[in-house]
Amino acid sequence: MLFTIEKYAIRVGSRYLRRYFSKNVDIAVNNTQEFVLQPEDSFTSIRREGQKSLKIALLGAPNVGKSTLVNQLIKRSVCPTSSKVHTTQAKTNAIYCEDDTQLIFMDTPGTVSENELKRYKLANSFKTDPKVSSHTADIIGIVQDTQNLYTRDKINQNILKLLTEDIRNKIPMILILNKVDKLKKKEILLHLVNVFSKGKYSLNFHDIFMISALTGDGVDDLRTYFLDSAKPGDWQYQNNVYSNLTCEDIIQQTVRAKLLDNLPNEVPYCLQVRLEHFDVGPNDNINAIISVTCPTKRIVNLLLNGKGKRLKNIAVVAEKELRYAFRTSVKLKISVQL
Ligand SMILES: Nc1nc2c(ncn2[C@@H]2O[C@H](COP(=O)(O)OP(=O)(O)OP(=O)(O)O)[C@@H](O)[C@H]2O)c(=O)[nH]1
Ligand SMILES: [Mg+2]
Known part of the structure; x- marks a missing residue:
């Protein structure tokens, strides 16, 4: 009961933010201030003269920098990133609008083999989402990690598998x-x-870009390329929506990503991260409480190490990223339990 009331309060309090981060926002024809949340299949869009759009699927092996790139492209950190693999667990749409053009970037989980899927007990979305994204895209960007000596001059086998003949013939690709x-x-x-412009792997790249998603080097050119490639078409999202995730999802996933960054080896993968509370204050400041459930006492102690210094650090880094996502102040409390 308490949970239901809290959920309701959150809904009212966060209406303003939900306009920016909502699963499906129906474009109201009379353009009033209220935006109705609708299920995906009842989504309707209106066509305005001169509107253009482009859906871009970003594919790549785990950890190549897909999410970092998406955040740079849309100028907000709505896709959590970390130095460990499998940070992104399901497809996320990140939206960028400029003038009459809307770009929808589909950030995807790093591609894995059937064996890896089973061995690491990964969600089925690791298999389905890169595939679905590539099928629905207007253009596919394959992201390659040039720092990796072993893989930088080869296209990942799992990507090659999901790029069927049909996709290769129909959808333009860039590297x-x-x-x-x-x-x-x-x-x-x-x-x-x-190596890559010789048509190896029978992939015909229309263009090749060299960038640093971390420093932003070359990212403006890439964004301009996408804006120029947009085709006349309806916008799928209202122009002030930046992600198809809710604020709550983004907060939870950001804290998970920072746990991945701050705990050794496999430890963070066995933690359960849950949003316990979320509210939006009078100045649109966000307060959230996250609980982290650990499987053993040893991991609880690891997290509470140094009088909770590690946990505090995780909260501070997550708050900073979330400020860049929501453009408002964010206060996080993280509790740890066995
Ligand atoms: N030096 C450097 N590091 C980068 C660059 N792009 C991303 N990284 C780092 O690479 C790591 C992985 O970045 P992510 O954006 O999480 O990679 P991803 O491909 O989304 O990873 P998964 O979601 O796990 O598949 C992070 O530590 C990033 O900071 C870059 O251009 N240069
Ligand atoms: Mg990612």
Whole structure:
């Protein structure tokens, strides 16, 4: 009961924010201030003269920097990132609007094999979401980690598998060489361009970009390329919506990502992260309480290490990222339990 009342209060209090981060926002024809939340299949959009849009699927092996890139492209950190693999667990739409053009970036989980799916007990979305995204995209961007000596000159086998003949013939593809800031010798980029522009793997890349998603180097050019490639078409989202995730989802996933960053090895993967409370204050400031459930006492102690310094650090870093996502102040409390 308490939970239901709290949920209701959250809904009213966060109406303003939900306008920006909501699952499905119906575009009201009379353009009033109220935006009705609707299920996906009842979504309708209106066509305005001159509107253009483009859906971009970003595919890549785990940890190549897909989510970091999406955040740079839309200028908000709505897709949580971490230094560990499998941070993104399901497809997320991140939306960017400029003038008459709407870009919808589909951030996807890193592609994995059937074996990895089973071995690491990954959700089925790791298998389905990159596939669904590539089928529904107007353009596919394959992100490649140029820092990785072993994989940088090969397209990941799992990506090749999901790019069927049909997709290869129908949907234009570009290659995005990421993490160039990490390269000491930039000549390697020429070598990679050479390898990939020869039609190897029967992938015909329309263009190849060299960027650093971390520093933002080359990202403006890439965004401009997408804006220029947009085609006349209805906008799928209202122009002030930035993600198809709710604020609550973004907060929860951001804290999970920061746990991945701050705990050793496999430890953070066995934690359960839950949003216990969420409210929006009078100045649109967000307060949230997150609980982290640990499977053993040892992990509880690890998190509470140094008089809770580690936990405090995680909250501070997550708050900073969430401020960049919501453009408002965010106060997080994280509790730990066995
Ligand atoms: N040096 C450098 N690091 C980068 C760059 N892009 C991303 N990273 C780092 O690479 C790590 C992984 O980034 P993510 O954006 O989470 O990668 P991802 O492909 O979304 O990963 P998954 O969701 O786990 O598949 C993070 O530590 C990023 O800071 C880059 O251009 N340069
Ligand atoms: Mg990711």
